[in-house]
Amino acid sequence: MAFALSKSVLPRLLPAYKCARSIPTRPCTRPLHRSLLSRSESAPYFSRTLASLARGRTETFQIRPSGPQAEQEEAFRLSPLDLIVTQNYSTWALIFKLESADTAAIAETFKRALAATLGQCRHFVGTVEKGEGGSFSIVKKPDSTARFDVKWLDGPGDDFPSFAELERAKFSSQSLGDPGLLTIEGMSMASKRPPGTSPEVSGFQLTFIPGGMIFNVHKHHAVCDVTGTTSLVHQIADHCYSIRHGTPPPAWDEAFMDRSRFIPPPVDPKDQVQPPPPPPRHPDWLPCSWLLFHLPQSRVAELKQLAAPGDGTQISTYDALTAFLWRVMMRNRAQIYLPDLSLPAVFLESVNMRGRLTPKVSERYQGNLLCGGLSQLQEKQLTLGEVISEVPLPRLAAYIRQITAGVDARTLEGFLAAMTPVADVSAMHSRLDIFPPMSLAVTDWRRATMCARDFGFGRPAAAKQIADVVYENMMMIYPQRPAPEDSAAAADQGLEVVIPFETHAVDLLIQDPDMQKYFEFVGYEAGAP
Template sequence: MGRKVTHQLQPLWFNGFKEESFRLSILDIVIPPNYNTYAIIFKSDNADETTVAETFKQAIDATLLQCRHLVGTVEKNQHGDYSIVTKPDSTVELVFHWLNGTGDDYPSYSELERQNFSSRCLGSAATLGIDGMPTARGPDDSPAIVGFQLNFIRGGFILTIHIHHFAVDMAGTTSLVRQIADNCSSIRYGTPPPSWDEAFMDRSRFIAPKIALEDQISPIPRPPRHPDWLPCSWLLFHLPPTKAAALKKLASPKDGTWISSYDALTALLWRVIARNRALVYRPVLKEPAIFGEPINMRSRCTPQISPRYQGNVLAAGLSHHQKSPLTLADVISDSSLPQIAAYIRAITDSVSEKTLDDTVARFAVVRDKSSLDVPLDSLPPMSFTTTDWRNFRLCDNDFGIGQPMAYRNITDTVVENMIVMYPPHKGNAGKDQGVEVVLPFEKQFVDLLINDPIMKEYFEFRGIDVEDP
């Protein structure tokens, strides 16, 4: 579909640059070795495509000259783990893709906005992303860190970024997008280019001391997918601000214990999904309810780590670390919603910088570090995890060309037990835009969730986002 032109950017070609190695930390390589693919959607009715393309090309090139670690590939190092290696001849792929020509049937910007920028309307990574840029690629395959594709559509354009999760978490991706935006603005407005701090690439704080060979241990085998999972879809729901306020009031403990909007929203979704999934899987309700959340730890470290740091600084908040874990019966009906919200707050608050240090120490002794992550689909079907992107507002950046209106993580794979929280998008001006959530549910039974009375009371259903093939 459409016409493509590919450029191989070589930002580090200049004379005098030597090979550079950025050693990954334990916090990087316990992350699933997959590519995340983000689509940032711009509205631009009268864009000069030549100007837009040249501005992005110059801005991405300038950004990669600053964020040098993103130019390289993941390679095995002499320490027995992994580094990002950049060389003078390292390249990054930038593709221009025209989907607005005669005969192209890709939706216009207006149609994407009408459908609330759902991934189903946007299309797959195969349409908006670089040919052959996979969703998962292990560290021993020398994966490239990043690739870009700029897709021109009727009434706008979409910047697609593929980035390997070993390199950055979502906060790190937000830093990258801001740097690209600031370089775009510098080019368009003729202002000085943005600064860049070398410390944003320095992972040494979480690199463990060398472990003697005799003290190293073999890794636990990577667990397989749990056999009981049924194929799932991701469903897109919208929570209007007025409903969010009512929900937080409903979920707030009567003793005055503080909870966040996240706690209230998560408690309700955990209850509703668990109740409906219990109808599908018929679990033993006395079993512990499995809950997990990745937490951005930049502000919880001493001294704090800059939000611009491009790496992984995530800790896992886990239910099984709690002294009195809730059972499935508690989550489904026996505990009150305020009790569940307070429990989630306790999980979040239990994570500290020591959690990061313990993670580094635990995995530093593992001899083969090629597969340290625990796949979420290895957990049983009643498990529940979240990823909260409400504070990662990629569309608040001034690119100087067009206006970002929404972003999505586009994928062909549904993570069966992961909900994703997005900030409000900027489309549909005048509407009461609030948080959006992507919820997984078994594709044969999606009507159970869509027609749930509580979901219908608080949420607007915005369609099926992704379906497992």
């Protein structure tokens, strides 16, 4: 999760919670298993290495952008909105069904589509480099490339689940197994690469599995948010379709890469201020897991009715869902951390600003354009006791709506003004672990329509974030999966939500009567015991 916070807000986000214990925790990661013995050779738009692994076979290509600007050196200046975000990679896996296919031809289609896409979306190739006055830019040089791994795990000895098995498991990350098999080493979610370390901005992996394939997009979060990633995925898909069917290639608008609207004017060095030291990780966090739950469509309607005010006012699915889960999570976490229930409840959410500005910004914009909705900025904050039980659920849903509605163009303007004199904005990047264990941060990915485009060999059946780390207070609402062929299942497709909870006590949440009434537990997304 990543969004803009002004430095003046930070001191208000660290209430002194009284907890029953103070136990240091550690990232919930899984080891990455990869060993490449390679040789290189040249090809028209890529160079290639071959690797023999204990499981499957891998070919690694270095994709060079095609097109008229491929040989030019370019620098794409990053805005404060790009620098304030988490400094890790984000990895999105698109899972396809393949009845029978020429895997070599599909891999070739992806190579050509990636070269064409990177020739248009040119800030997705290269590295982040530091410039003058504390600025950072994505620098694309004539020899810049993006890594593309093609892996075959579809053989009888590879012991990887088939597409049919993944579908039966509702594509939970637990069913996919070791995330290291599906991600490029050094580009997983747990890989922290600050802008000052010249991180590569992207990488791609295509993995063939029995009856299907998984296409994984890795991008450094400084490049763009999930909406920008969706824009990139659509461009790749349209190029794949064009290559497969001989149709005209997709157009591209340079404005989708233009961050100038969100880059403040330079400040004289003598007027710059140094960023404050980063807050420490909150000491009371216990190791957590991410759990995947399914909410059938019929239950969505029931939740909305449960959270609806009595005056006939409409309530959104987001408000109802988030209010319900905030209440259930805090009620169960209170049994673990024993907090002072009179303290303010800390709630954060990331808000896509593209449609909240005048003029509006295109949904195809490939940059970070998020601001934070914060309970701490409300005139009257709800307490933990009120969130857990003391106010009706419709009041809690209305409170969330109030927080969301308060994020507007002035929020963004205030953030940019606060960041203008800061010598190095990246030093103030967002971290959720500074907040106490009874906090909740929500990100809504339902509009990330990565499965909407036909790649020429079909649409993805699911889009998943491949995680090898858990953010202990971050809840994610997944993009809705395409309706399955079975008509009964399609009618009740509903929503999927990833919820963090303390690993040693997950049964508290899974067996909660309210959760069991509305939600189906699907499996672990990360941090399985």
